[in-house]
Amino acid sequence: MSIITNINKLFDHRIRLGIMSVLMVNEYADFNTLKELLGATDGNLASHTKALEKAEYILIEKQFIGKKPNTRYSASKLGKAEFKKHINALEKLIKKTE
DSSP states (O other): OOTTTTOOGGGOSHHHHHHHHHHHHSSOEEHHHHHHHHTOOHHHHHHHHHHHHHTTSEEEEEEEETTEEEEEEEEOHHHHHHHHHHHHHHHHHHHHHO
């Protein structure tokens, strides 16, 4: 088995890696929080959250706070499991190359 077998291509981009990192340590995060933490544009963040949602790695909840729309994200069970696998694979790769 290759040492890169469990590295997940979906987490290759720094924005998607960042989204999942934030959601692994927080129950949820809203759009503006992710945008600020990751230094992403609206369109960039939207496209990356869409990719993670399509893979069923994150859940999206839309609501209104007062009259303002609010979108918040959380990691799904599948997303958490796949991200842990990805991080473990990266750690093994790093240890192999030391």
